[in-house]
Amino acid sequence: MTPQQKAFMHFYGKCMATAPDSEVKYFFANKDKTQEGTFKDQQAVRDAIVYWGHIEDAWLLWLEAVNYAKGTK
Secondary structure, three states, X not given: OOHHHHHHXXXXXXXXXXXXXXXHHHHHHHHHHHHOXXXXXXXXXXXXXXXXXXXXXXXXXXXXHHHHHHOOO
8 A cells, every 4th residue: 555545544544434444455455446347347346345435435535635735726
């Protein structure tokens, strides 16, 4: 995991505490796979954990906040 992903996992757990760290780690290890293969393949990756959508939404919000803080958005 990258330093930014580790920071996200820490603050996600502190502020949201919905998904366990193991699911956050799975999300980062597999998020690029949701852009490969068939829709069925992509869905299988997402369905392997309970909180995929919740983690993904939080991660996208995190990225937007980082860009805002940097003044790039």
